[in-house]
Amino acid sequence: QQPVQSPQAVILREGEDAVINCSSSKALYSVHWYRQKHGEAPVFLMILLKGGEQKGHEKISASFNEKKQQSSLYLTASQLSYSGTYFCGTEGRDSSYKLIFGSGTRLLVRP
Amino acid sequence: NAGVTQTPKFQVLKTGQSMTLQCAQDMNHNSMYWYRQDPGMGLRLIYYSASEGTTDKGEVPNGYNVSRLNKREFSLRLESAAPSQTSVYFCAVTRDSGNTIYFGEGSWLTVV
Numbered sequence: 132q133q134p135v136q137s138p139q140a141v142i143l144r145e146g147e148d149a150v151i152n153c154s155s156s157k158a159l160y161s162v163h164w165y166r167q168k169h170g171e172a173p174v175f176l177m178i179l180l181k182g183g184e185q186k187g188h189e190k191i192s193a194s195f196n197e198k199k200q201q202s203s204l205y206l207t208a209s210q211l212s213y214s215g216t217y218f219c220g221t222e223g224r225d226s227s228y229k230l231i232f233g234s235g236t237r238l239l240v241r242p
Numbered sequence: 243n244a245g246v247t248q249t250p251k252f253q254v255l256k257t258g259q260s261m262t263l264q265c266a267q268d269m270n271h272n273s274m275y276w277y278r279q280d281p282g283m284g285l286r287l288i289y290y291s292a293s294e295g296t297t298d299k300g301e302v303p304n305g306y307n308v309s310r311l312n313k314r315e316f317s318l319r320l321e322s323a324a325p326s327q328t329s330v331y332f333c334a335v336t337r338d339s340g341n342t343i344y345f346g347e348g349s350w351l352t353v354v
Contacts, residue, residue, distance in 0.1 A: 170330060173345050173353070175343065178342065218284060220285075222339060227340070228339045229290060230275065232284050235283075
């Protein structure tokens with residue numbers, strides 16, 4: 132079951148914040164976040180394994196609400212380099228290794 | 243240290259032709275994946291191999307076959323290519339469930 136991402140697209144001014152959400156209808160073992168630039172392979176951002184776990188890297192962080200089967204990616208003080216498409220991927224508790232990605236959120240950061 | 247290597251990088255096929263996409267990794271990781279990505283779309287799982295000797299279907303396996311030749315190599319075969327299989331194909335590897343997944347650079351396939 133493909134996770135659902137929202138919003139589908141976001142346009143920001145440099146320095147603004149954004150939140151991207153990912154929800155699943157299945158109980159989750161892990162949530163992965165990746166960013167992809169046009170014409171390139173997806174690049175790893177972070178993985179969340181435990182309910183309630185929050186991880187951060189510089190100005191990009193994420194949370195995982197295991198009970199709600201949801202994860203959110205937080206982008207603060209956005210930079211031009213943050214532009215790209217963000218994908219969440221989920222592994223179900225009953226189907227580990229089977230990593231299914233959402234349809235993506237396109238983020239454009241303008242000067 | 244190449245990481246994940248896919249060959250070929252670009253290929254044009256005629257409808258009905260067959261071909262094999264090769265993926266090799268030098269990361270000594272256990273699990274390998276094949277995804278396809280249509281223009282402007284997300285990644286869809288075709289097949290995966292949790293460990294050497296095992297393969298399982300993903301979301302869109304029809305029209306494809308896979309072989310986990312050994313721990314390093316995982317190939318994807320199109321027996322009779324169709325225009326609907328025009329896509330970018332990504333191979334990916336991970337050490338184990340719940341770990342970082344590393345992607346190859348992609349193989350651009352056009353079926354005419």
